[in-house]
Amino acid sequence: MTRPRPQAAGDTVASVGEFGVIDRVVARAGTAAAAVVGPGDDAAVLRAPDSRVVAACDVLVEGRHFRRDWSSAEDVGHKAAAANLADVAAMGAVPTALLVGLACPAGTPTAWLEGVATGMAAECRPHGAAVVGGDTVASAPGSDAVVLSVTALGDLQGRAPVTRGGARPGDVVAVAGRLGWSACGWAVLRRGFTSPHAAVAAHRRPEPPYAAGPAAADAGATAMCDVSDGLLADAGHLADASGVVLHLDRGTLASFVDPAGPLAQVAAALGGNPLGWVLTGGEDHALLATFPAAADLPAGFVRIGVVEDGAPGVLVDGVAAADVAEGLGEGTGHVHF
Amino acid sequence: MTRPRPQAAGDTVASVGEFGVIDRVVARAGTAAAAVVGPGDDAAVLRAPDSRVVAACDVLVEGRHFRRDWSSAEDVGHKAAAANLADVAAMGAVPTALLVGLACPAGTPTAWLEGVATGMAAECRPHGAAVVGGDTVASAPGSDAVVLSVTALGDLQGRAPVTRGGARPGDVVAVAGRLGWSACGWAVLRRGFTSPHAAVAAHRRPEPPYAAGPAAADAGATAMCDVSDGLLADAGHLADASGVVLHLDRGTLASFVDPAGPLAQVAAALGGNPLGWVLTGGEDHALLATFPAAADLPAGFVRIGVVEDGAPGVLVDGVAAADVAEGLGEGTGHVHF
Structure with a gap:
């Protein structure tokens, strides 16, 4: 993996390209304790000691779930991660990793994406989790909104999963x-x-x-x-x-x-x-x-x-x-x- | 889980709502052989018999990766699944499940989304895999493009993962x-x-x-x-x-x-x-x-x-x-x- 070159003030997704974006984001992703194969390959490989894996997915759309003038990039990263990590917790599990699908306009500043990655890493770090993979593509022509789709994986550590369906009268x-x-x-x-x-x-x-x-x-x-x-x-x-x-x-x-x-x-x-x-x-x-x-x-x-x-x-x-x-x-x- | 009501010709994402969309998509998702908890909860739970899980993510943007006038909804579902299942295969693993993050305009016909779900299910079925979770949200105001972020999970069945980094002179x-x-x-x-x-x-x-x-x-x-x-x-x-x-x-x-x-x-x-x-x-x-x-x-x-x-x-x-x-x-x- 090549190291990111120093940040130039005006860098955008278009000017550094897909692999430039990935390098910069990966440099801020942290390391998942459960990772066997981390970012940069066709897929990540994670330990699943429980022999079951918990998986949740949430999508955040700019203008609906966040606004860049209301929230910093780090805030958006924290929030996107939290929404998913909470879903994992709600099954009775602990999170191990995130995967992030990102569609963004070509003019998106790389500094903003680095901020999102930093926020996600900070939200994941207390759990030993991290972003282990993802995909970055240009938004549709004419669309100027960022779409973030985050998938969280988790481990049940031997617990039975707690679903929504088990409440009983008297509880x-x-x-x-x-x-x-x-x-x-x-x-x-x-x-x-x-x-x-x-x-x-x-x-x-x-x-x-x-x-x-x-x-x-x-x-x-x-x-x-x-x-x-x-x-x-x-x-x-x-x-x-x-x-x-x-x-x-x-x-x-x-x-x-x-x-x-x-x-x-x-x-x-x-x-x-x-x-x-x-x-x-x-x-x-x-x-x-x-x-x-x-x-x-x-x-x-x-x-x-x-x-x-x-x-x-x-x-x-x-x-x-x-x-x-x-x-x-x-x-x-x-x-x- | 309530059953989807009969399809009306003019139904859109806006007219049936988020949970209407989910019901219709889930009804076409098939069943993952590895699923312990399937769609409809905070997260899915899948068996990972190898005690490791392979995870890959790909994003498809309408107008860049597919066009609705060139490809049927079923085609788009097949293609989105195939891109991810191939990443799992490229590690030496077999796929077990998909999670799908979807951002789409409120006017998207539900029939189109059902077609995508049908295509994904058909591409997954030979592997015993299926869509086990996801999230569906409205696109950003003013955006009329669909964004599909697909995460595939897989099982290595005891194999060592094959990365990109192991080629040696003489191979x-x-x-x-x-x-x-x-x-x-x-x-x-x-x-x-x-x-x-x-x-x-x-x-x-x-x-x-x-x-x-x-x-x-x-x-x-x-x-x-x-x-x-x-x-x-x-x-x-x-x-x-x-x-x-x-x-x-x-x-x-x-x-x-x-x-x-x-x-x-x-x-x-x-x-x-x-x-x-x-x-x-x-x-x-x-x-x-x-x-x-x-x-x-x-x-x-x-x-x-x-x-x-x-x-x-x-x-x-x-x-x-x-x-x-x-x-x-x-x-x-x-x-x-």
């Missing part, structure tokens, strides 16, 4: 991580503000509770998913997959709004109900899980409700999720089209 | 599969013709010699890669990674042009040198490998040269690759930017 519903912070940060940025910092930072770089995933599996979680579309929406997916009702407690969920914290602060300044962000804001990548009633909840999980028998769905204090969301002036979650 | 250079057929088909389509069928079909649906990859590994191949950028370009990558010279025989390569076949026929009709397609045409996904001189070449491999000591590069009858390509009126291979 406890619990959540680990933040709810509503990313949506709150988005509301701030959309109005042209950049503070409070905590909210904006949460939108730019979500902080999924990665360790809570394997911990939940070890504690006997019966079902789990990450909250990427919003709590009510993702609870609905889990309820559908399990064939159960998730009955959530509004008072407990309201307690996710710290009266002295950014959600209350921003809601007071901009108007709006912070509980709406908690219930319908996605992209914080909290982990939603169900546990047998007798289980000790692992550190970080807060009990927010119970699983009941009935036509699959989500209730908040007995009210259907769609009606709760409408009452808060929100849809039930992120809509991709 | 034999050999290739399995077609050379130049896809480029010939592209030349036909670009002129507005649709025959000869064999050439056009080769461009629309490459036929990589998948079984030759594991067979080469079993026969002791010292290095291998797939020919996606063109023979001279990919031989150059292998030569660079191995630190050797690949000395190819022009007469043998000329024999890849069957005087009664489509390359000769199209070259005669449209002008041009068919040897240019053989040496610089990519996307047929032939497998280029090196073997110890004493090895028996596996079925399908044709000896095309020898590995020599020297400054890394590719020679054809002693002439540098770049000069050979220039003499044929071609660059050395596909340039992505």
Whole structure:
């Protein structure tokens, strides 16, 4: 592998070419502890000690999932990695590697792509993971948006995978991580503000509770998913997959709004109900899980409700999720089209 | 998982929504023999009996890698899968699963996406592989091009991975599969013709010699890669990674042009040198490998040269690759930017 030449200020994807881009990105990718064959060959080869591999894929489109004027390149790298690493954690696994498919305009500054690679590497490093492969191509003629497709691989370390389909009546519903912070940060940025910092930072770089995933599996979680579309929406997916009702407690969920914290602060300044962000804001990548009633909840999980028998769905204090969301002036979650 | 409702003629991604698209695509994805958890959860879980997993990623952009007026949706699915499955084969592995990241305009007909899924499933089925996961999002505002990012996973079945870096002086250079057929088909389509069928079909649906990859590994191949950028370009990558010279025989390569076949026929009709397609045409996904001189070449491999000591590069009858390509009126291979 040739080393990247020194960065010239005006370098773009077009001026350094595909292999120049790859050299620069690979130089910042870090090293995956599990890699047998790393970047630069037809494919990567990774150790899968469990003899099963977990694989998740998320696509981020500029102008929809990030904006270059709202987020630095490093932010975008952190966010793209986090969305995928959280999916791996939500199965009860630990991440081992990322592969990145990138379509970008020929005029994209290489410095921006290097920043994305740096952000991804930083998000992966605590796990011993890294980007081990990918592909870089020019966008379609006339398109000036970057598309990032990230695939994360992970190892279950002997655990049974925790799917969305195992919740049973009588189970406890619990959540680990933040709810509503990313949506709150988005509301701030959309109005042209950049503070409070905590909210904006949460939108730019979500902080999924990665360790809570394997911990939940070890504690006997019966079902789990990450909250990427919003709590009510993702609870609905889990309820559908399990064939159960998730009955959530509004008072407990309201307690996710710290009266002295950014959600209350921003809601007071901009108007709006912070509980709406908690219930319908996605992209914080909290982990939603169900546990047998007798289980000790692992550190970080807060009990927010119970699983009941009935036509699959989500209730908040007995009210259907769609009606709760409408009452808060929100849809039930992120809509991709 | 809810079943897709019957197809209405005018359905688009926007009209059925993200989950409608996913239902329809999943219904056509087939089943991966290695799947423990298939589509519909946060992540898929696959058996990796070898305790290592092979992972490759390729991105296809509409208008660059395919055109909807030149290729059917099924063709695009076949081609996108083939590009990735060939990368897995080039490591000496067999494919187990695909993950697909898709960004498409909201107006994309769902029937087109179903066709892509059908094509991918058909290309995967002989291997027992299938699409096990992915993500579907709307393109950036104003972009009307589809971006498909495909990640393929594979299993080495106990073989050592064959990288690009193991070729040694004295080795034999050999290739399995077609050379130049896809480029010939592209030349036909670009002129507005649709025959000869064999050439056009080769461009629309490459036929990589998948079984030759594991067979080469079993026969002791010292290095291998797939020919996606063109023979001279990919031989150059292998030569660079191995630190050797690949000395190819022009007469043998000329024999890849069957005087009664489509390359000769199209070259005669449209002008041009068919040897240019053989040496610089990519996307047929032939497998280029090196073997110890004493090895028996596996079925399908044709000896095309020898590995020599020297400054890394590719020679054809002693002439540098770049000069050979220039003499044929071609660059050395596909340039992505």
